[in-house]
Amino acid sequence: MITTNTPADAEWEPHAQRLADELAAAGKFTDPRLAEAVRAVPRHAFVPTYHQQTPDGSWAQRTSVDDLAAVYSNTVLITALARTATGGTTVLSSSTQPGLMTRMIEALNLADGARVLEVGTGTGYNAALLAHRLGDEQVCSVDVEADLVELARQRLAELGYHPTLVVGDGAAGLPEHAPFDAIIATCAVPAIPWAWIEQVRPGGVILTDLKPAPGAGSLVRLTRTAEDRAEGRFDPTYAAFMDLRHTAGDNPAGFQVERDHGQAEHRTTSLDPNTPWTSLLVWFLASFDLGPGISYGYTLPESGAVPVRSDTAPTACWMATPDGSWAEIALASDNGQHEVAEGGLRRLWQLVENAHDTWTELGQPGWNRFGLTVTREMHTVWFDHPDGKRAWHIASH
Ligand SMILES: C[S@@+](CC[C@H](N)C(=O)[O-])C[C@H]1O[C@@H](n2cnc3c(N)ncnc32)[C@H](O)[C@@H]1O
Known part of the structure; x- marks a missing residue:
């Protein structure tokens, strides 16, 4: 077992300050309240250890306090692994790139007092950023992995943050805490769960990675434009999250077909x-x-x-x-x-x-030229305009 020391504030605070400056300079946010959140939330407290893949493909465990600069860099840190049925290793959870988190939070356009549901608590770092920005009462976060939620709860509480944390399948949202002004998912969904549309208030925002097939999709920001409709565009910058799992520890293996x-x-x-x-x-x-x-x-x-x-x-x-x-x-x-x-x-x-x-x-367009309209029956991906001639469809689930 790896034991970790706790760095003094004077040790980690300059790193957090540098990270906030770097993210602002890179355009990952413009809101000074987000700079304040990045400076105030100690990422190492949420990622005391993490896993790094070595050149031979195996995984080594690293301790955050040994390399605070690495933990306060704009990188993904892998925090939970599981064995696959075929003896391989799969990633169950990670701390997302801080710059992607701030970019996504900013894209939610949150007013003071807004209520947010995060799907994919993971380490709790993003829940801390949200709680710092909005206040504990305004933030709910759900993860399918009970042990991760428990760890996140402890680490958040030690820092004085008490958002509502729930263990469960985030695809169902949190009806008992709805309505929300925004739902932000830090895992990828094959289709927008209808529960999210029902649980976000009219005019509210859903921001998630939509991947109808493995590797196929990116971040989309939807507004609930009507009782039974959400619509919006894909983010210009590609992003990828791990797939939502309906069951804890689940890791659906890919399959192969005999190629004769x-x-x-x-x-x-x-x-x-x-x-x-x-x-x-x-x-x-x-x-x-x-x-x-x-x-x-x-x-x-x-x-x-x-x-x-x-x-x-x-x-x-x-x-x-x-x-x-x-x-x-x-x-x-x-x-x-x-x-x-x-x-x-x-x-x-x-x-x-x-x-x-x-x-x-179509002129090799980027993601921002594409949008999505979701109704109870259908997901329609469109080009440039919801009423445009080019459209691709998948059934809503
Ligand atoms: C990239 S991590 C989240 C990172 C997190 N926001 C943070 O700041 O550390 C994705 C998370 O989604 C969770 N997840 C997967 N399926 C889920 C589901 N059905 N409901 C809720 N969370 C789920 C995983 O357990 C994992 O912790």
Whole structure:
């Protein structure tokens, strides 16, 4: 077990001050009340230890007080890990980049006295920023992991913060504490939970990472424009949070489909197989055709397939959908042409190529050109204007 010392205020306060200055200079907020919150909340108290991945892929535990500068930098700190069914490791919780938190809080446009629900308490650091800015009474936070909530409660209380903390599935919101002026989620949702729309007051804001399929989506800021409608735009800057889990400790494993090249159709493509991950809007637009349960990774020469993070040089990208369709695209090219193999019912790489064509026809726009309208029945992603000609749909759940 790692024991931690408590640094004196004189040790951590200059780091917090520097972080506040850095975030302000980088445009992560303009509101002086947020600068005050970043200066006042000791991040190390919420992240006394964290995990760092080493070059060989294993995880090492670090102690915050040994490197206060690292803890007061604008970085994600991994705070909870769990074993996967296949013996791997997955991240259960982290302390989000402080600059992303301040940017998101500022995007909520909170007036003094506003009431906020945070979904994804994690370490409690963001709940502390919110409580510092708004007051304990105004802040509720929920996390599906009971032990994380308990730790956050203790650490917040030691610093004199007492927001309402609840253990549960944040997808249900907190009806007993509604209505809220804003709901901010620090985990990604495949669709906006209807409970959030019901629990935010008309004119109130929902800010969350919408990812209808793995890796496909970004931050969207919605306003409840009517009793049964929320609408808004994607944030210009891409952001990614871990997926919301309905059950504590749950870590849905990706799946693989046997890729029988003998039964596949073979062709070449001029589209670089890395494109969906270097141009994430292509992946987002493709996800509406690919469907929600997509799995993907890199193919290694010796082992077949691995998750996307690996130090071994891969030879191809693969993707698969639950209907048994798959595609594998060689990373190497000959005269700009990559070998493609596609098997199963659908030609998956063709769907990605179509999405790339659409994105190119639209002038390769950024996230801010896209918006979302949510009704009880349907999520509609639109281009430039809610009544515009281009729209993509997913069912509301
Ligand atoms: C990126 S972390 C949150 C960081 C946090 N805001 C902070 O300041 O430390 C995401 C959190 O979402 C939580 N989470 C996942 N599924 C959830 C759910 N259904 N309801 C509430 N929280 C959930 C995870 O347990 C994790 O702690």
